[in-house]
Amino acid sequence: MSNIPKLFEYQPEEPITIPVLVGEKLVLRPCVAADLPAVMAYRTDPANSQYIGNVDDKERVQQIVAQHSSPWRLESGRWNGIIMCEKSVNAASVSELDWQQTKLVVSNESTVDSTLHLYGDLVGEIVFRIDDWENQRAEIGYRLSPKYTGNGYCTEAVKLLVSYLFKHFELHKVIARCDPRNIASYRVMEKVGMVREAHFHQHFLVRGEWTDQLDYSVIRENWRY
Numbered sequence: 001m002s003n004i005p006k007l008f009e010y011q012p013e014e015p016i017t018i019p020v021l022v023g024e025k026l027v028l029r030p031c032v033a034a035d036l037p038a039v040m041a042y043r044t045d046p047a048n049s050q051y052i053g054n055v056d057d058k059e060r061v062q063q064i065v066a067q068h069s070s071p072w073r074l075e076s077g078r079w080n081g082i083i084m085c086e087k088s089v090n091a092a093s094v095s096e097l098d099w100q101q102t103k104l105v106v107s108n109e110s111t112v113d114s115t116l117h118l119y120g121d122l123v124g125e126i127v128f129r130i131d132d133w134e135n136q137r138a139e140i141g142y143r144l145s146p147k148y149t150g151n152g153y154c155t156e157a158v159k160l161l162v163s164y165l166f167k168h169f170e171l172h173k174v175i176a177r178c179d180p181r182n183i184a185s186y187r188v189m190e191k192v193g194m195v196r197e198a199h200f201h202q203h204f205l206v207r208g209e210w211t212d213q214l215d216y217s218v219i220r221e222n223w224r225y
């Protein structure tokens with residue numbers, strides 16, 4: 001057995017196929033162009049960005065959907081996305097194979113009514129970036145449409161994604177950050193067993209107001225999912 005973490009088997013710029021991750025209530029799947037209206041709805045809603053920063057305009061959301069639709073890359077600082085969907089009644093048939101099929105159909109703009117229906121309604125997005133390659137550390141972030149909050153969806157999405165990151169890249173540590181007023185966000189971190197490591201005071205200037213930041217983390221050996 002090699003002691004070299006799987007992360008170092010990748011080149012930072014190497015494209016990585018986005019997985020399909022199936023949970024109890026959710027399926028995480030790659031983003032496609034047809035997701036734009038749903039992502040646009042929550043990302044342009046000022047309430048959604050209340051504790052994050054500036055509200056995205058239409059152009060920025062188009063860029064984000066394009067970026068989330070492209071393969072993951074592990075170069076430090078690049079955000080990689082995956083879409084959260086409600087698990088539909090057809091979810092038993094959701095598989096990587098279905099996804100390959102979906103992608104083929106969705107890439108043909110005229111026939112968007114594809115196997116996408118297998119994946120249920122779009123709930124939100126969860127993202128990660130390699131925060132520090134040498135020290136095998138990644139950061140995660142998440143946003144949900146307000147229609148779907150309060151159902152434990154984000155907690156499940158974090159469990160699915162972080163389990164995947166630890167297993168496939170053998171990262172040493174995963175971190176998450178939020179504004180201390182964003183209780184729902186840090187409750188998600190606490191529910192999955194992340195620990196609070198720092199409270200930075202007046203750390204970011206957001207819409208003219210100095211805001212604090214909480215840092216949470218989990219080390220691979222303490223991850224229990």
Ligand SMILES: CC(C)(COP(=O)(O)OP(=O)(O)OC[C@H]1O[C@@H](n2cnc3c(N)ncnc32)[C@H](O)[C@@H]1OP(=O)(O)O)[C@@H](O)C(=O)NCCC(=O)NCCS
Nearest residue numbers: 048142143144149150151152153154155178183184185187
């Ligand atoms: C933060 C966010 C992703 C959480 O998503 P979610 O699916 O509702 O999260 P979950 O249901 O998995 O868990 C939220 C937890 O916070 C709790 N919570 C929410 N608001 C709370 C409050 N004001 N006080 C105490 N607990 C609160 C919920 O009760 C739940 O805990 P429980 O399951 O123990 O009851 C969602 O609210 C969101 O998208 N917000 C806008 C974007 C954002 O701020 N993203 C995070 C940036 S750091």
